[in-house]
Amino acid sequence: xxxxxxxxxDLWEGDAEAVITSWLVSDGAEVGQGDLVAEIMSEKAxxxxxxxxxxxxxxxxxxxxxxxxxxxxxxxx
Amino acid sequence: xxxTIKERKLTIARAMAEAMAQEMRLDPRVFVMGEDIGQLGGxxxxxxxxxxxxxxxxxxxxxxxxxxxxxxxxxxxSDGMRPIVELMFVDFFGVCMDAIYNxxxxxxxxxxxxxxxxxxxxxxxxxxxxxxxxxxxCLYGTFAHLPGMKVVVPSNAYDAKGLMTAAxxxxxxxxxxxxxxxQGMGWLGTEKGATVAVPEEPYTVEIGKAKTVREGSDVxxxxxxxxxxxxxxxxxxxxxxxxxxxxxxxxxxxPLDRKHVIAxxxxxxxxxxVDEDYHSFGVSGEIIASVVEHDIGMLKARPQRVAFPDxxxxxxxxxxxxxxxxxxxxxxxxxxxxxxx
Numbered sequence: 323x324x325x326x327x328x329x330x331x332d333l334w335e336g337d338a339e340a341v342i343t344s345w346l347v348s349d350g351a352e353v354g355q356g357d358l359v360a361e362i363m364s365e366k367a368x369x370x371x372x373x374x375x376x377x378x379x380x381x382x383x384x385x386x387x388x389x390x391x392x393x394x395x396x397x398x399x
Numbered sequence: 400x401x402x403t404i405k406e407r408k409l410t411i412a413r414a415m416a417e418a419m420a421q422e423m424r425l426d427p428r429v430f431v432m433g434e435d436i437g438q439l440g441g442x443x444x445x446x447x448x449x450x451x452x453x454x455x456x457x458x459x460x461x462x463x464x465x466x467x468x469x470x471x472x473x474x475x476x477s478d479g480m481r482p483i484v485e486l487m488f489v490d491f492f493g494v495c496m497d498a499i500y501n502x503x504x505x506x507x508x509x510x511x512x513x514x515x516x517x518x519x520x521x522x523x524x525x526x527x528x529x530x531x532x533x534x535x536x537c538l539y540g541t542f543a544h545l546p547g548m549k550v551v552v553p554s555n556a557y558d559a560k561g562l563m564t565a566a567x568x569x570x571x572x573x574x575x576x577x578x579x580x581x582q583g584m585g586w587l588g589t590e591k592g593a594t595v596a597v598p599e600e601p602y603t604v605e606i607g608k609a610k611t612v613r614e615g616s617d618v619x620x621x622x623x624x625x626x627x628x629x630x631x632x633x634x635x636x637x638x639x640x641x642x643x644x645x646x647x648x649x650x651x652x653x654p655l656d657r658k659h660v661i662a663x664x665x666x667x668x669x670x671x672x673v674d675e676d677y678h679s680f681g682v683s684g685e686i687i688a689s690v691v692e693h694d695i696g697m698l699k700a701r702p703q704r705v706a707f708p709d710x711x712x713x714x715x716x717x718x719x720x721x722x723x724x725x726x727x728x729x730x731x732x733x734x735x736x737x738x739x740x
C-alpha cells in the first residue's frame with residue numbers, strides 16, 4: 323500500500339512555487355497518520371505537511387527542492 | 400520491510416514554541432509579549448500555535464515600543480509573573496537598553512535580593528540574508544559583558560527546547576539569543592544541522608554547560624549558534640587532511656563553561672574560536688583569555704579567531720558573505736596555526 327504526500331492544490335492562492343524547508347522525519351522512519359512530516363515555504367508563508375497515513379516514510383523530494391502545488395514530495399508505504 | 404525507528408525532528412522555531420507551550424500549561428504565571436508574536440506566530444516562527452491555544456491575554460501582541468513592553472515585563476516579573484518577551488531583532492536593543500540593563504539586570508541587586516526578575520528576553524541574531532547592518536548583528540559580547548543576566552545561544556532544536564524550558568524556570572533574567580539561519584524558515588537560509596530529534600516531554604538543558612559536539616585530538620574549535628555548524632563542516636574538511644578536530648558548542652555565554660573549554664584545549668593543545676559577533680572586545684577574546692590565564696603552557700601554537708571584522712554589516716551579498724565566518728576560513732586558520740609551529 324502506498325499513499326502519496328502531496329502539496330495540496332489549494333494551499334495558497336496563485337501559481338507561486340514553494341521550497342521544502344525541512345523534512346521533520348528521516349527517510350525510512352515510521353510515521354503516524356496526521357504526523358507533521360515536512361514544512362514548506364511559499365514566498366513568506368510557511369505551511370505544514372502531514373502524513374496521509376501510517377507507515378514508513380519515503381522521501382522523493384529533498385530539502386531545498388522547489389515544488390509546485392499538487393506535487394508529490396514523498397510516500398508513506 | 401527493514402527495521403524502522405519512530406522519531407520526531409523539530410526546527411529550532413518549533414522547539415522554542417513547544418517549550419513555551421508546555422511551560423504555559425504547567426504555570427499560569429508564564430505569558431508572552433512582543434511584536435507580531437500573536438496570530439502571526441512570530442516573524443521567525445517561534446511562537447506559532449501559542450495564540451490559538453492560549454489566547455490574547457497570555458500571548459500579547461504589543462505596539463512597536465520596545466521600551467514600554469520590556470519595561471512592563473520587568474514590572475510583571477518583579478511582581479511575581481514569569482514573562483517571556485521578544486525583541487524581534489537584537490539590533491533593536493538601543494532604544495530599550497535602559498529597561499534591559501538598568502531595570503531587568505539590576506533590580507535584584509538594587510533591592511538587596513528582595514525582588515527577583517524571572518523573565519526571558521528572546522531576540523533573533525545573525526546575518527547572511529542581506530538584511531543590512533541594523534538587522535544582522537549577533538551582539539553576543541554586548542550582552543555577555545554586562546553582569547546581572549544569563550545569556551544562552553542554542554545551535555540546534557534539542558538545546559533550543561531544553562534551554563528555553565530552563566530559562567523560563569530560572570529565577571534570574573535570561574537573554575535567549577536565537578540565530579535566524581537556524582530557525583528552519585527558508586527565506587533566512589536554513590541550516591540543516593539545526594533540525595534534530597527532540598523529545599516530546601518537557602526537559603531542561605542546564606544553563607552554563609558547554610557541550611563537545613564532535614570529539615577530536617588535534618585542535619579545539621570553540622563556537623556558538625550558527626558558528627557551530629561552520630565548525631562542524633570545517634572539521635569534516637580537516638578530517639580529509641588527516642586532522643582530528645574537536646568542536647565545542649558553548650551553548651551558554653553567562654555563565655561561561657570555562658572548565659569545559661580548558662579541558663578540551665588541554666587535550667588538543669590548539670584553539671580556534673569561531674564567532675559571528677565582532678572580532679574585537681567580544682566572545683573570541685574572552686575564550687582565548689580564559690585559556691591563556693589558566694595555563695599558557697597548554698598551547699602548542701598561538702590561538703586563532705575567526706570572527707566578524709570590525710565593520711558595520713554590509714547589505715550587499717558579496718560583501719556580507721566576504722565578512723561572515725565560514726568553514727573555509729576555519730580551515731585556513733588551522734593552516735596558519737600549523738605553519739607557525
